[in-house]
Structure formats: structure tokens, C-alpha cells
Amino acid sequence: MAANHAGKTVHEASAHGVARLTVHIPSAFRPNAAKAKLGDAESVSRLGTIEFRIYYVVVAVAIPVMVWIPMTLSDPSNRNYPYFSGRLSPGWINGRAVDNSDAQYRSFRDNFSILCKAAAGYLSMRQATRYLFGKHATNSLYRIPTNAVLSILMIIALHGSSSAKILFIMSVNYLIAKRCRGSRLAPLLTWAFNVLVLFANDTYRGYQFAAIHPGLAFLDSFSGIYPRWHISFNITMLRLISFNMDYHWACKAQANSDTAVTTPDEKQRVTVPHSLELYSPINYLSYILYPPLYIAGPILTFNDFMWQHRKPTAISIRSNILYLFRFACCYLTMEFILHYMYVVAIKDRKAWLGDSSAEIALLGFWNLIVVWLKLLIPWRFFRAWALLDGIDPPENMVRCMVNNYSTFGFWRSWHRSYNLWIIRYIYVPLGGSKHVLVNTLLVFSFVALWHDLTFRLLAWGWLISLFVVPELLAGYLLPAAKFGKRPWFRHVCAAGGVVNMLLMVVANLIGFVLGTDGTREFFAQLLGTLEGLRFMAIMLPCMFVAVQLMFEYREEEFRQGIVRRC
Numbered sequence: 001m002a003a004n005h006a007g008k009t010v011h012e013a014s015a016h017g018v019a020r021l022t023v024h025i026p027s028a029f030r031p032n033a034a035k036a037k038l039g040d041a042e043s044v045s046r047l048g049t050i051e052f053r054i055y056y057v058v059v060a061v062a063i064p065v066m067v068w069i070p071m072t073l074s075d076p077s078n079r080n081y082p083y084f085s086g087r088l089s090p091g092w093i094n095g096r097a098v099d100n101s102d103a104q105y106r107s108f109r110d111n112f113s114i115l116c117k118a119a120a121g122y123l124s125m126r127q128a129t130r131y132l133f134g135k136h137a138t139n140s141l142y143r144i145p146t147n148a149v150l151s152i153l154m155i156i157a158l159h160g161s162s163s164a165k166i167l168f169i170m171s172v173n174y175l176i177a178k179r180c181r182g183s184r185l186a187p188l189l190t191w192a193f194n195v196l197v198l199f200a201n202d203t204y205r206g207y208q209f210a211a212i213h214p215g216l217a218f219l220d221s222f223s224g225i226y227p228r229w230h231i232s233f234n235i236t237m238l239r240l241i242s243f244n245m246d247y248h249w250a251c252k253a254q255a256n257s258d259t260a261v262t263t264p265d266e267k268q269r270v271t272v273p274h275s276l277e278l279y280s281p282i283n284y285l286s287y288i289l290y291p292p293l294y295i296a297g298p299i300l301t302f303n304d305f306m307w308q309h310r311k312p313t314a315i316s317i318r319s320n321i322l323y324l325f326r327f328a329c330c331y332l333t334m335e336f337i338l339h340y341m342y343v344v345a346i347k348d349r350k351a352w353l354g355d356s357s358a359e360i361a362l363l364g365f366w367n368l369i370v371v372w373l374k375l376l377i378p379w380r381f382f383r384a385w386a387l388l389d390g391i392d393p394p395e396n397m398v399r400c401m402v403n404n405y406s407t408f409g410f411w412r413s414w415h416r417s418y419n420l421w422i423i424r425y426i427y428v429p430l431g432g433s434k435h436v437l438v439n440t441l442l443v444f445s446f447v448a449l450w451h452d453l454t455f456r457l458l459a460w461g462w463l464i465s466l467f468v469v470p471e472l473l474a475g476y477l478l479p480a481a482k483f484g485k486r487p488w489f490r491h492v493c494a495a496g497g498v499v500n501m502l503l504m505v506v507a508n509l510i511g512f513v514l515g516t517d518g519t520r521e522f523f524a525q526l527l528g529t530l531e532g533l534r535f536m537a538i539m540l541p542c543m544f545v546a547v548q549l550m551f552e553y554r555e556e557e558f559r560q561g562i563v564r565r566c
Contacts, residue, residue, distance in 0.1 A: 074342040083351035099342040105374035151289035160224030177244040182251030190244040201230035269307040292385035298393040298417035357532035372401035405497030467503040497547035
């Protein structure tokens with residue numbers, strides 16, 4: 001679960017001016033000067049125009065076809081069915097088999113009931129703690145000791161004897177923070193130690209006790225429910241760095257500035273340091289091993305975690321119920337796809353012999369949808385658990401995967417908590433938007449290696465860095481402030497959005513679905529024939545229509561006062 005895709009980089013538009021570089025700039029994110037130059041025309045809805053009625057017809061035809069094609073490829077009567085049927089499992093919907101072949105999602109799906117019981121037990125104990133100690137409390141700091149005990153019990157149950165390895169790494173990291181404090185060595189040693197641990201975990205596969213000393217071999221038999229602790233440690237590493245860097249900056253500030261903050265907003269919870277005594281061992285332990293977010297996130301900074309205990313955020317019962325309902329809808333959507341579209345099994349077996357270009361293209365598309373959902377669902381489950389516990393971590397995915405036309409916007413809305421972590425601890429310290437291309441390359445290289453120490457992921461990171469260049473050039477050559485009122489501007493932007501979408505599809509097929517060789521073979525079959533070129537001639541206008549609808553969707557958000565930075 002920890003090797004989650006996540007992603008991804010580049011600063012929030014309003015803070016570093018990146019918004020002016022995107023291919024199309026929704027009204028909500030245009031600089032005030034640009035808004036003034038564009039005038040009120042952008043606020044007039046196009047949804048009822050003849051142009052958009054034509055778009056609705058395209059959508060009404062395209063979407064059913066996009067659903068129908070992978071379903072026919074998954075039907076038992078399909079000629080390729082025998083090649084991938086061995087990867088299917090018994091299902092529960094309408095007597096159909098289920099494609100439970102993706103190992104990452106299978107680990108969540110098969111253990112879903114256990115996770116629900118664990119969450120219920122944890123929340124019950126925390127409620128008991130509140131009843132016993134929190135009746136008259138004005139904050140939630142009283143929960144920290146209980147949380148620390150529950151965290152220790154959790155990692156022992158999950159990782160068995162390997163929990164000692166985690167606690168040892170945590171101790172060394174804490175000593176680095178406390179010894180170096182505000183010195184220049186603190187960031188250097190923190191990063192060096194954690195990157196070294198990242199590589200060592202991958203190289204030695206979690207360090208078997210028998211390899212350390214033959215007399216310790218008996219400890220390897222007590223491996224816990226989830227022995228592969230080094231896989232989920234990627235997420236833990238981010239929290240280790242967060243604590244050390246937040247403490248380092250607090251020491252440099254020599255600050256008691258937190259006393260002036262009464263009700264911190266979301267940004268202040270991240271940036272405003274606490275008094276130094278709050279960077280204590282028990283708070284550190286409680287943060288690093290916080291059960292609802294331990295396995296897969298979302299990622300919360302130490303400062304934010306402590307502010308939400310000092311000044312608890314108001315989370316209504318209604319909002320929690322609505323969030324659980326949304327989670328249930330996403331989970332059932334994934335179940336429908338896995339029961340009626342066996343795209344993962346087809347992809348793994350390369351069982352597309354004789355398929356048309358449209359069929360091959362939609363196999364790739366729906367595989368990416370599965371990648372999106374298999375991350376969205378666990379992240380929302382663990383965030384829901386935290387929300388029920390009174391902690392509000394960032395939402396990881398704030399837009400549907402197919403509601404993106406900008407490379408920058410896509411990464412800001414995909415694994416957003418990781419994106420915010422990257423911004424705070426890597427992108428801004430490296431200079432932010434002053435060196436966009438260089439910093440983007442460095443950031444995506446780290447992101448790729450953090451996910452998996454393989455060339456495939458590194459190639460993905462470098463491709464992403466390369467693929468932001470067209471968007472940067474488009475923003476520079478066609479600034480909205482200068483050309484925004486021209487009648488052709490919106491359509492040129494939509495064409496640029498189509499290019500961005502194609503580039504993002506290629507990069508993610510390489511990184512998370514097919515790899516470099518598989519993607520090359522995939523596109524050879526897709527584009528190497530006249531029939532394939534005819535399909536592209538149909539697909540590209542459909543993508544153009546989709547981008548136009550996305551533009552108007554964001555304009556409608558602006559008109560309704562909804563602000564999203566992607």
C-alpha cells in the first residue's frame with residue numbers, strides 16, 4: 001500500500017505563480033489584472049449554447065461506447081477470454097467472476113472487513129479515553145498518551161518483531177533532530193539518513209534477524225499480520241522528515257509565535273511552529289505511528305497534527321456521513337468495474353490479439369481508471385477513519401482522473417497530501433518557481449525513486465518533467481492577460497489540453513501499467529495501422545470536446561464561488 005503512486009509535484013498556483021503557466025486558466029486562479037482585462041465575458045455560462053449542445057451529443061454517444069467496449073472484451077464469449085480467465089476469481093455480482101488480480105488493491109479488498117473492525121475498535125477505545133479524561137478538556141492533547149500506546153500495539157500486531165526495527169530507525173531520526181536543532185547539519189543529516197534507509201530497506205528486504213545474527217533467527221518467525229513493514233515504511237519516512245524539518249525551522253525561528261494564533265487555518269496549521277517543548281518523544285511517537293494514517297496516509301505534517309490536537313477542528317456528523325457515502329459509492333463503482341471489465345487481467349496477459357485500435361486504446365484507458373480508483377478508495381477509507389477520530393488530513397484526490405487537462409493541475413489534484421509535502425520540504429527549499437524546470441526534474445526523480453527503485457519509475461519521473469515543457473511554453477507564448485479575449489484563444493487552449501492529456505496517458509502507462517516495453521508495443525499496435533489512424537481521427541475531437549467541457553466546469557465552479565487550485 002505504501003508504494004502508492006502518488007504524486008506529485010509543483011507548487012500551488014496562487015503561491016508561486018505557476019497558474020499563469022497552465023494551458024488554460026480558470027477564472028478563479030487568474031491574476032486580478034488578467035481578470036480585469038478579460039472582463040465579464042468569462043462569467044457568462046456557455047452551457048446552453050448551440051456549441052455545447054453539440055458537445056452533449058458527442059458525450060452521449062462516446063461514454064456508452066467507452067463502457068460497452070471493455071465489457072464486450074471481458075465477456076466469456078470473447079475469443080481472448082481463455083487467455084486471461086485464469087486470473088479471475090469468484091465474484092458476488094450477478095454470478096460473474098471478479099478481476100481481483102491487481103496485488104495492491106487485492107491486499108486492501110481482501111482485508112477490508114479486518115480494517116473496518118480495526119477502525120471500529122480503535123475509535124471505541126478513543127471514545128472511552130474521551131469519556132474518562134476529556135470531559136472538561138479544552139483541547140485534545142489528553143489523547144496523545146493513549147494514542148502512543150495504541151500505536152505501539154498496532155505496529156506489534158502488524159509487523160511483529162520487525163516493530164523493533166521501526167522503533168530503532170525512529171530513535172536515530174529523533175536523535176538527529178534533537179542534536180542538530182537549528183544547525184545546517186539538521187536538513188543534511190535528516191535527508192541523508194532517510195534516503196539511506198529507503199535504499200537499504202529495498203536492498204535488504206526488511207533486514208532479516210537471521211542475517212544480522214544467527215542467534216536472532218527465532219525472531220523472524222514472529223512476523224505479524226503484515227510482515228513487509230519496509231513497503232509501508234515509504235509513508236513513514238515522509239513523517240520522519242516532516243518532524244525533523246518542522247523542529248529545525250521551529251528552532252531557527254526561536255519562536256513562541258504559536259501563542260498569537262487562536263484559530264489557525266489550514267495553511268497556518270502547517271507553517272506556524274509550536275513551542276519547542278511540544279516536539280517531544282511522546283508527541284513524535286504518536287504522530288509517526290498514528291493508526292488511521294499509518295499504512296497509506298494521507299500525509300499530515302507534524303505541525304498540522306499537533307495543531308489539530310491543540311485547537312481541534314470542527315468536523316460535523318453530517319459531513320462525516322456524506323464522506324462515508326461518497327466512499328461507499330467509489331467502492332461499489334470499483335466493484336462494478338472489476339466484475340464487468342477484466343482490463344487488469346487482459347493487460348497482464350497481453351490478451352488483446354486481434355483487438356481493434358479502439359479496443360486496445362480503451363484497455364489502456366480503463367487500466368488507468370483502475371489505478372486511480374485503487375488509490376482513491378484506500379486513501380478515502382483511511383481519511384474517513386481519521387475524520388471520525390477528529391483529525392482532518394488533506395483529501396488526496398480532489399478531482400476525477402478524467403477531469404484534468406493540465407499537467408500541473410493533474411499532479412496537484414492527484415495524491416494532494418504528498419504534493420503538499422513535496423512543496424513544503426523539497427520544492428520551496430530548492431527555490432520554487434524560480435527554477436521550475438530544474439526543480440521539477442529533481443522533484444519527479446525523487447518521487448519516482450520514492451515509489452519504487454526501478455528504471456521504469458525513474459523513466460516515468462523524467463518523462464513527466466519533460467512533458468511539462470509544452471505547458472510552460474504555451475503559457476509563455478500565449479498569456480491569458482494578452483490573448484484571453486480573442487475568440488480563438490479558448491479553442492487553442494483546448495487543443496493544448498488534448499496534447500497534455502495524451503502526454504499524461506503515455507507517462508502513466510509507462511510508470512504504472514505497462515512499463516516502457518509494454519507501452520511501446522501497445523502504441524505500435526494502436527498507431528501502426530490505417531485503422532488505428534482512423535480511430536485517432538475520431539478520438540482526438542472527442543478529447544477536444546472533453547477539454548471544452550472541463551473549461552466550462554471550472555468556470556461554473558468559479559461562478560458558484562468554489563475555489564480549487566487545480
